[in-house]
Amino acid sequence: MPKSRRFFSARVKRDLLLPALFIAPALAVLLSLSIYPLLYSVTISLQQQTSTGVNWTFGNFTRLVSDNFFWTAMAHTFVYAVVALACEFLLGLGLALLLNKQIRGRGLFRASLLMPMMLPTVVVGVVWRLMLNPNFGAVNGTLKQFGLDTENLTWTASPRLAMLSVIAVDVWQWTPFVFLVLLAGLQAIPQEPYEAALIDGSSRWQTFRHVTLPLLKPAILIVLLLRTMDLLRVFDQIFILTEGGPGFATETISLYIYRTAFRFFDFGYAAAMSFVLLALTNIISAIYIRFLQARETV
Amino acid sequence: MIIFADNMRLTILVALLLVVAGCSPNGPSNRKELTLAVVSGVEGDALKQAALDYQVQTGTLINIAQFPYASLFEKELIDLNARTGAYDLIMLDDPWFPRFASEQFLTDLTPLLVKRGQPEADGDFVRTSLALCRHPYETGPLYALPYVGNSQLFFYRKDLFEKHSLKEPLTWNDVLAAAKTIHEKETTGANGGQIYGYVMRAAQGNAAVADFMPIFWAFGGEMFDAAGKPAVNSPEGIAALEFMLELGKYSPPGYPSFNADEVGAHLLQGTAAMSINWPAWISRFSETSKSKVTGKMEFTTLPGAQKSGQAEIGNWLIAIPRDSQNVEAAMDFLIWATSAEQMKRSAQRGNPPTRKSLFYDAELLAANPAYPAQLSSLETSRPRPRTPQWNEIENAFGIFLSKANSGELSPAEAMNQANAEIEKILQRAR
Numbered sequence: 040m041p042k043s044r045r046f047f048s049a050r051v052k053r054d055l056l057l058p059a060l061f062i063a064p065a066l067a068v069l070l071s072l073s074i075y076p077l078l079y080s081v082t083i084s085l086q087q088q089t090s091t092g093v094n095w096t097f098g099n100f101t102r103l104v105s106d107n108f109f110w111t112a113m114a115h116t117f118v119y120a121v122v123a124l125a126c127e128f129l130l131g132l133g134l135a136l137l138l139n140k141q142i143r144g145r146g147l148f149r150a151s152l153l154m155p156m157m158l159p160t161v162v163v164g165v166v167w168r169l170m171l172n173p174n175f176g177a178v179n180g181t182l183k184q185f186g187l188d189t190e191n192l193t194w195t196a197s198p199r200l201a202m203l204s205v206i207a208v209d210v211w212q213w214t215p216f217v218f219l220v221l222l223a224g225l226q227a228i229p230q231e232p233y234e235a236a237l238i239d240g241s242s243r244w245q246t247f248r249h250v251t252l253p254l255l256k257p258a259i260l261i262v263l264l265l266r267t268m269d270l271l272r273v274f275d276q277i278f279i280l281t282e283g284g285p286g287f288a289t290e291t292i293s294l295y296i297y298r299t300a301f302r303f304f305d306f307g308y309a310a311a312m313s314f315v316l317l318a319l320t321n322i323i324s325a326i327y328i329r330f331l332q333a334r335e336t337v
Numbered sequence: 338m339i340i341f342a343d344n345m346r347l348t349i350l351v352a353l354l355l356v357v358a359g360c361s362p363n364g365p366s367n368r369k370e371l372t373l374a375v376v377s378g379v380e381g382d383a384l385k386q387a388a389l390d391y392q393v394q395t396g397t398l399i400n401i402a403q404f405p406y407a408s409l410f411e412k413e414l415i416d417l418n419a420r421t422g423a424y425d426l427i428m429l430d431d432p433w434f435p436r437f438a439s440e441q442f443l444t445d446l447t448p449l450l451v452k453r454g455q456p457e458a459d460g461d462f463v464r465t466s467l468a469l470c471r472h473p474y475e476t477g478p479l480y481a482l483p484y485v486g487n488s489q490l491f492f493y494r495k496d497l498f499e500k501h502s503l504k505e506p507l508t509w510n511d512v513l514a515a516a517k518t519i520h521e522k523e524t525t526g527a528n529g530g531q532i533y534g535y536v537m538r539a540a541q542g543n544a545a546v547a548d549f550m551p552i553f554w555a556f557g558g559e560m561f562d563a564a565g566k567p568a569v570n571s572p573e574g575i576a577a578l579e580f581m582l583e584l585g586k587y588s589p590p591g592y593p594s595f596n597a598d599e600v601g602a603h604l605l606q607g608t609a610a611m612s613i614n615w616p617a618w619i620s621r622f623s624e625t626s627k628s629k630v631t632g633k634m635e636f637t638t639l640p641g642a643q644k645s646g647q648a649e650i651g652n653w654l655i656a657i658p659r660d661s662q663n664v665e666a667a668m669d670f671l672i673w674a675t676s677a678e679q680m681k682r683s684a685q686r687g688n689p690p691t692r693k694s695l696f697y698d699a700e701l702l703a704a705n706p707a708y709p710a711q712l713s714s715l716e717t718s719r720p721r722p723r724t725p726q727w728n729e730i731e732n733a734f735g736i737f738l739s740k741a742n743s744g745e746l747s748p749a750e751a752m753n754q755a756n757a758e759i760e761k762i763l764q765r766a767r
Contacts, residue, residue: 196592
């Protein structure tokens with residue numbers, strides 16, 4: 040007993056005690072709200088409820104392999120994320136470059152551009168659901184005014200248009216966020232490199248390519264990373280707009296996980312799917328960081 | 338610094354008060370207390386009102402937890418599964434019932450009735466409504482009492498049927514013929530636009546399944562064969578889906594994404610002539626502020642085909658969770674709330690009753706002229722297939738119905754794939 044007491048000298052003890060006390064509450068919260076649920080979800084993903092009780096098994100993970108709904112939902116998620124991300128990034132970058140200049144009414148433009156982002160996603164979903172209604176909606180109403188035949192433009196009801204519609208709504212809502220981050224990035228770039236480029240006689244494209252883009256890279260990295268993670272777990276606007284339909288045409292992985300957990304009460308399978316999604320998100324994020332950091336050092 | 342100290346003191350005071358409040362007993366211990374989980378909307382509101390009346394009459398303390406339809410099921414199932422005993426009475430939509438009953442989450446009501454000198458549930462309840470409250474269906478022990486007696490009705494535009502001298506829609510072929518005629522002749526309808534012959538919900542999930550089942554049953558389809566194997570891809574089932582697509586030709590574009598709201602809007606705006614719908618919509622057709630077709634609608638029982646027409650039943654039930662701490666008080670309330678007198682008040686608040694006598698009540702009949710049709714629809718109605726896996730099966734079936742309606746799959750492909758998927762769900766449950 041005396042030996043183990045001497046393991047920490049009195050001084051070390053004193054030095055450790057106070058910081059430990061300070062950290063304790065944060066640690067307790069982290070453990071109870073984050074670590075414990077995570078470990079718990081690992082255990083339920085390895086369990087299956089049967090009529091005789093609970094079985095420990097990899098069944099939830101092997102079931103993934105043959106589940107067509109799962110793979111289709113995964114494919115939808117990736118199509119959704121890639122297309123929406125590309126549109127949001129290009130539009131956001133263009134707008135940021137435009138509004139970084141001294142133009143008339145810049146403040147007004149900036150403020151109005153931020154509007155969609157400030158609306159709750161659920162509100163956005165409901166508003167667009169009404170606007171895209173093929174019979175009473177504002178979108179088809181406007182197109183009709185221009186003499187277009189809107190008979191077949193059933194935005195959320197045709198398997199082909201539905202994905203386009205949900206992507207368009209995401210682009211509408213989240214381009215402002217990309218714009219905002221990139222604009223902040225642009226404004227943080229000092230004037231000197233531009234002056235140097237001007238003196239070297241570089242063209243506008245060359246300046247953009249070799250001065251603006253490299254210096255904007257940190258902002259680009261952040262915005263791409265945040266949007267990708269958000270897009271991969273998209274739920275609310277699709278849930279409101281199409282509920283994954285028509286048929287299965289816009290069902291993303293989050294919707295399918297939600298349904299499995301809270302409609303069918305199969306938490307084990309839902310947890311297994313969530314872990315696959317988590318792993319994929321992590322891999323993609325790591326690739327981003329690698330890729331953009333590597334190029335930065337060149 | 339002084340301000341900070343004051344704030345600190347205030348915070349500590351509030352925290353202490355909260356702790357003290359948390360420790361104090363919830364009122365005098367001899368006072369009875371009941372907690373109800375009810376659904377948002379007219380069905381839950383009626384029960385909530387009744388419960389508050391009950392509180393005034395008996396002094397029983399009533400707590401209400403009200404949830405939107407979409408989250409009520411998960412709240413109740415999580416709670417009952419965790420055996421917290423938080424609720425003494427819960428409202429259930431009837432398709433959820435097999436799941437709750439099969440996992441033995443609910444209190445058997447018969448012993449409680451016997452104790453009160455009533456060996457059986459009241460014979461005044463409509464047979465099909467009471468049958469829903471037993472597990473297994475109709476024959477097993479009684480685990481709930483029916484509160485709201487919804488079942489589907491067939492809505493159609495009487496004025497247009499008269500105008501084009503169309504035959505009353507007794508069969509689905511009558512419906513199709515009428516839809517075609519109206520679609521072709523009413524191209525400059527109420528709003529100067531097309532009146533669609535028919536309108537239906539074919540959004541995946543509950544909507545598509547609910548609007549398809551009456552056609553499916555009338556054509557002789559059955560979801561499960563005698564051995565309990567899925568059989569939606571029978572020739573009758575495929576024919577029924579082909580017929581649904583045929584009706585779709587006379588439905589507004591976009592119907593494969595329609596839910597109740599879109600169907601209701603088309604009917605109220607006078608842009609569609611026929612539909613399957615639920616009784617809750619009836620009263621809106623007499624409100625001139627909402628309806629452009631006041632007095633032009635007729636409500637009747639479902640059309641037939643090879644078999645006579647049958648509506649899907651959709652009743653709200655009230656049950657007592659097994660882990661309630663106040664079973665006796667909950668039973669007293671349950672009997673009171675489903676009594677003829679109280680159910681009449683619920684009917685006046687807009688809910689179809691589940692007691693036969695109330696469908697003949699002169700006062701209610703005067704306010705609800707569709708009651709005779711509602712009663713005969715309810716008495717001949719069918720429940721959705723009674724399986725604990727219904728949510729999952731309905732979801733899968735609905736996806737393939739919606740895919741067929743939006744043209745992604747042919748009716749035969751859709752039914753074959755649906756059948757395979759339902760088979761998988763059943764296998765997993767075994």
